Every structure is written in structure tokens, then in C-alpha cells.
Amino acid sequence: MRSPLGRAIGLGSAKEGVEHWWLQRITAVALVPLSLWFVIAIIRLVGADADSVRDWVGNPLPAILLVLLLIATFYHASLGLQVVIEDYIHAEFAKLGLVIIVRLACFAFVVAGIFAVVSMAVGTSN
């Protein structure tokens, strides 16, 4: 995202700040409709049992939107939590360690979430 001029004269972020800023906004924009849809979907599912939830996730549209929601949410969360950590933790080792843990945890959760959705959508789970 950096302009060739900006890179040549060395202005702006020295690391990956532009990508970070830009991806935070892209995921934010995606999360506006996705989170509103999710709230409405959950309201309709209040009190539902496991079978009704699985039937619901078995439809293509909810399954696709859930996967998109999971990706956007955990990407946005990892970027946001990284900023919080970098602002408040000043010891380099602890800061780097926490950022790595947050990244790995977000990756693990998004994989777990997507796997659950896909397994319900294709009906392979018990």
C-alpha cells in the first residue's frame, strides 16, 4: 500500500504499519454487516437446541457468513490486541511473546470455528 515515492524517500512507517492500519479498516468494514447479521441470526436462535442450530448451519448462506465472520473477527481482534499490547507492555521480550501468543491463539480459534461450521455444513459430524 505504500507509494513508491514514500518508500524511496523513507517517509512513513518503517515496518508494516500501513498494512496493519489498512487491514484493520478492511476487516472493520466487513464486520459492520457481518456482525449485524450475526446478532439478528442469534436472536432468532434463542432457545434453540443442538439440532436446530445444526440445521441452520447446514444452509449454505449462514455457513458462508459464519466463516466470513470468524475470519474477519479474529483477524481484526489479532490486529487490535497487538496494538493494545504494544501500547502497554514495554519490555521487549514480554511484548513480542504476547503478540506471538495472541496471533497463534487467534489462528487456532479461527481454524476451530471454521472446522466446526464446515463439519456441520457438510454433515460429517456425529
Add this chain to the structure above:
Amino acid sequence: MRSADRPLSPHLQIYRWQLTSVLSILHRAAGVALSAGAILLVWWLVAAASGPDAYQSVADFLGSWLGLLLLFGWTLSLFYHLCNGIRHLVWDTGHGLDLKSTYLGGWFVVGGTGAFTLIAWIAGISSWAS
């Protein structure tokens, strides 16, 4: 400038809070809370995929007082972070950065958060009752 003359960051004990700064730190707090809420979403999905018994234990937890309190907190955080996030996206376009607009937008965010949370819970409770 001598170091003693430099502007200092706010001393929180004697600092007079403003709407703008309170909303700013709440945006961050809500974001952290929502990260924890996202884990619940995954737990719920994995439980539903695992079967009725696993799902029931999540449903029981969410139906408990603690579960409902957490759900209410996450609803509030979600709508706050959503409304204030849109305010941030408007700022990113370079608009609404003057003092009057930041306060007007801030009060809109407060009102919108309250209204959306109320509507969601009224809708949720009537969905549960039906």
C-alpha cells in the same frame, strides 16, 4: 524546551474526564471484551458440531445468570464498538474531526449503543418467550 516544561500526560486522579476521552478508552476496552466474546462464539460452534450433550452444557452456561450477564456485556460492547467504529471510519476519511462534530458523534454513539442493545434484548427475550 526544558523537560520540566513539557506537557504531561493526564494525571488520572485529578483529571477532568471528557466524553471524547472516555469513549476513546471504552472503544479499546470493548474491543478486548469482544475478543473474549469471539472465543465464546467458537466454543458454541464447536459444541454444536460435537453433539447435543456438548451443546447443552454451553446452552446451560449461557442461560445461567453469569452467562446472561456476559451476553449482555458482549451485546453492549458489540454495539458500542460497532457504532464508535463507524465514527472512527468517518474520521479516517478526514471528516468530522472538529470539536463540535466529535461531541455530536460521540453522543450519537452513546444513544445508538443504548438503543441497539435494548432492541436486541427485547427481540431476544420475545424470541425466547415465543
